[in-house]
Amino acid sequence: MTAPTVHTGPSDYAESAHAWACRLIETDLGGRRITTEPRHWLDALARRRRHKAAFITAVLNRSLVSGLVEACRVVEAVYPYLDADGLCTEAAVTAAWHIIAPDADTWPEQLQDERRCFTGECLTHAITEANTAEA
Structure with a gap:
């Protein structure tokens, strides 16, 4: 027969469900944590937003565009075409090129x-x- 978990005080619900489960396992089974708490899906969303903001700033600093709105358009066009590591691809350059120089087909080929x-x-x-x- 196992003894029930002894609660030392009222729960204030401040800890996450993962932390609470780990605490119960540690108390009841004498176990220990071997993993960290899983990341929340909002963490990835917040990271993506921070990266996009930094990317917009970098595009503005590199003088590829004439203003903030155009920088946002370039980043939004390029972002889906970045590779799995977040690096530039030929499709990303093409997407940016169509926004930066929409009339480029009238230019000489060398230019x-x-x-x-x-x-x-x-x-x-x-x-x-x-x-x-972002890092």
Whole structure:
């Protein structure tokens, strides 16, 4: 027969369900915690928002765009095309290029290639800057 858990005081519900379960296991079974509390889905959302804000700031600092609204448009266009590690891809450069230079098809091909390459380099640096700022 097992003894019931002895409560030392009234619960104030300040601890999470995970912490409460761990405390009960530690008390009843003499166990110990081997993992940390699982992350909440809002943590990932908050991290993504902080990263996007840092990315917008980096795009503005890199002078790829003329203002904040255009920087937001570039980041929103680029974000879905980043790879799994959050790095720039060719599709991301294309998405940014369509916003930064919508009339680029009228430019000479050499100028288009140079500017597109420059945009890719600036995006890569802006992503690195955003990753550093968010971390």
